[in-house]
Amino acid sequence: MTAPLLKIENVGKRFGGFVALDNVNLEIAPGERLGLIGPNGSGKSTLVNCMSGTLQNETGTVTFDGKPMNGLAPHQRTHLGIARSFQLPRPFHTLTVAENIRVPLLYTVRLRRDIAHTKSELDDRCHEVLDLVSLKHKANRLPKDLTQVEMRKLELARAMAAEPKLLIADEAMAGLSESEVKDIVALLIRLNERGITIILIEHIMTAVKSFSQRLAVLVSGKKIADGDPQDVLSNPEVERAYLGQ
Numbered sequence: 001m002t003a004p005l006l007k008i009e010n011v012g013k014r015f016g017g018f019v020a021l022d023n024v025n026l027e028i029a030p031g032e033r034l035g036l037i038g039p040n041g042s043g044k045s046t047l048v049n050c051m052s053g054t055l056q057n058e059t060g061t062v063t064f065d066g067k068p069m070n071g072l073a074p075h076q077r078t079h080l081g082i083a084r085s086f087q088l089p090r091p092f093h094t095l096t097v098a099e100n101i102r103v104p105l106l107y108t109v110r111l112r113r114d115i116a117h118t119k120s121e122l123d124d125r126c127h128e129v130l131d132l133v134s135l136k137h138k139a140n141r142l143p144k145d146l147t148q149v150e151m152r153k154l155e156l157a158r159a160m161a162a163e164p165k166l167l168i169a170d171e172a173m174a175g176l177s178e179s180e181v182k183d184i185v186a187l188l189i190r191l192n193e194r195g196i197t198i199i200l201i202e203h204i205m206t207a208v209k210s211f212s213q214r215l216a217v218l219v220s221g222k223k224i225a226d227g228d229p230q231d232v233l234s235n236p237e238v239e240r241a242y243l244g245q
């Protein structure tokens with residue numbers, strides 16, 4: 001069996017006396033598309049924060065690509081291949097769309113001490129990322145000139161500029177129309193086809209269903225189901241806890 005790209009073992013996290021994550025175990029294989037769902041406040045963001053290093057888990061271990069992540073800061077994990085897009089896009093508002101991608105690209109290149117990248121190679125890579133997310137025509141515009149769906153694409157492009165092995169997409173579709181949701185799902189599937197493993201945290205069930213090859217469900221900080229999406233969604237415990245809310 002292929003070694004997992006990400007392995008979460010017995011991860012626990014409390015905020016004061018409140019247990020946000022209770023002994024969570026989760027594995028994701030290289031190249032997989034995992035949907036992570038659960039009611040509001042069930043611990044999804046806390047779990048991905050423990051993966052990306054925004055939070056440190058108090059118990060258990062996070063292993064990525066065979067390396068222990070405990071104690072590593074977010075930028076160290078980004079360097080090793082974990083990228084994250086945020087629910088609320090955080091572009092540099094005074095930089096153009098292309099420059100917004102060039103910044104994380106430069107950062108990645110510098111971290112990897114990849115001196116082989118010339119300016120024109122960086123420009124090429126920037127255009128490649130813009131092309132991938134269909135934002136080439138907006139390269140020289142400011143973020144304020146983007147529509148909501150284009151802003152989400154820019155957020156994903158900025159995460160992609162770090163050349164990740166694992167992309168964690170945290171509610172990349174909230175507030176979008178049905179056709180825009182389809183557009184973002186198609187984009188995520190294209191990224192996955194390029195070999196990127198993706199974890200999608202999402203409340204929009206049509207998106208979750210069309211994206212996920214596997215579904216994991218968190219309720220009150222505990223994983224209550226993990227497996228084939230259809231099986232998981234018809235699991236009575238999941239229906240009760242999640243869909244019936």
Ligand SMILES: Nc1ncnc2c1ncn2[C@@H]1O[C@H](COP(=O)(O)OP(=O)(O)OP(=O)(O)O)[C@@H](O)[C@H]1O
Nearest residue numbers: 015016018020038039040041042043044045046047
């Ligand atoms: N920094 C914090 N301090 C205190 N409590 C927190 C903190 N972060 C999260 N929590 C609490 O931990 C629980 C899990 O929150 P989390 O954001 O992980 O849930 P979620 O499943 O991502 O929810 P949503 O779907 O609404 O984004 C919630 O009850 C939340 O209020």
